[in-house]
Amino acid sequence: MNAPDTSQASVPLKALSEDFVRKATDRELRVGIVGLGYVGLPLAEAFVREGLAVVGFDIDATKVKVLDEGRSYIKHIPDERISAMYGSGKFLATTDFNNLRQVDAVLICVPTPLGAHREPDLSFVIATTETIARHVQVGQLIALESTTYPGTSEEILQPILERSGLRAGVDFGLAYSPEREDPGNAEYGTSSIPKVVGASSDYERAMANALYGTIVPTVPVPNLRTAEAVKLTENIFRAVNIALVNELKVVYGAMDIDVWEVIEAAKTKPFGYMAFYPGPGLGGHCIPIDPFYLTWKARAYGLNTRFIELAGEINSNMPGHVIDRLAEAMNEKLGLAMRGAKVLIIGLAYKKNVDDMRESPALEFIDKLRERGMEVEYYDPYIPIAPSIREHPEVEGMQSIEWNEEALGKFDVALIATDHDNVDYAPLLRAVDLVVDTRNAIKQKIEKVVRA
């Protein structure tokens, strides 16, 4: 391990913090962002827009190369936004972590998936923190943004960083600020979603506040664990409410009541109700995963998280429910068995208007429908060719079909898994005899469209 520069280690954090806050006010802070994915890249952009210098770090050399060419690897972030970042002269992407020494703040935006037994997989966070520990400087602020269980910053990050010989809250600041980015959301982006910041001392909180305050209003909370719990609470709230409407969908469906019509009417109540929508099951890097971080941690306190477990069970039963509805509809409306029939999955991404297919229910559809003997293809304007996905190797290399009546006409049934806004359903409704819609994408009541 390279020795940190300890020449300033006798300067109290109070003075370091004041200097940091002044630099933030004067837009002189240099920000390092580790992990340039769906979260890190827009965050880098937000700081650059406010005139701060940003160094983006990633272990993926291909991503750095693409960025250096002024291009984007995220579909909903156009190339022009990347070239504007470079054009400002304020952005640099690199795989050289020695540059961590040149920045005032290091923000960690690396993945936090689940392991094989639904336990938190902090390997990316730990590897990143070990790298930072080799370069951490007196007066720096290190802030974790990745979603995780309460206690991670103090129990995992702090001891690793202190292997440097420097101490958190004394020589450098440690903060947690959960990322609330909602990729593809046209209304709210990194620059308009308030940022919760937690730290153990007033000085560290002041540093984090000043840093994030350059891009958005901040919401300071008293400590690191509270900030970690805020993010989990937000995502657990979504997971549980989505499970509730998914359950209502099944129950109302059996009663011949359209759950979408129920929600449209219910949401006119100006208080006490918030609309959540049913779907084919949970997807993405957050909602299906994050709640189980709390489940795991709660066990250490001898506690169960029954709501989370139940929501997980209901949500993960949804793809099976949709497939049963599809089989029934094929039988009733077309007199067709599944084996040998051709099905088109519309939307491979886990949600509309993004190219992210992590945990997407569409992947499970492909697997399960093939198991039942169906010939499966897909259409997704955001994903022309399916990339490699660890849990679904069979999907890699599949290509999105052309969207025209001739190409669509060869399918017996279409299954709408994701409702991208740029899909015109008119040719589909002319060409295919049965459409199973899990998203209420087709609003008209048409005999050949079945909600599932």
Ligand SMILES: NC(=O)c1ccc[n+]([C@@H]2O[C@H](COP(=O)([O-])OP(=O)(O)OC[C@H]3O[C@@H](n4cnc5c(N)ncnc54)[C@H](O)[C@@H]3O)[C@@H](O)[C@H]2O)c1
């Ligand atoms: N995607 C979202 O919508 C979203 C929203 C809120 C919070 N989050 C959370 O933010 C975190 C990051 O998610 P994401 O979607 O941006 O992930 P991502 O996979 O899109 O990006 C992570 C990046 O980190 C890089 N990386 C991995 N290990 C690294 C290392 N040791 N050093 C440097 N770079 C490394 C990867 O190459 C990748 O580019 C996760 O904790 C996630 O739960 C995600």
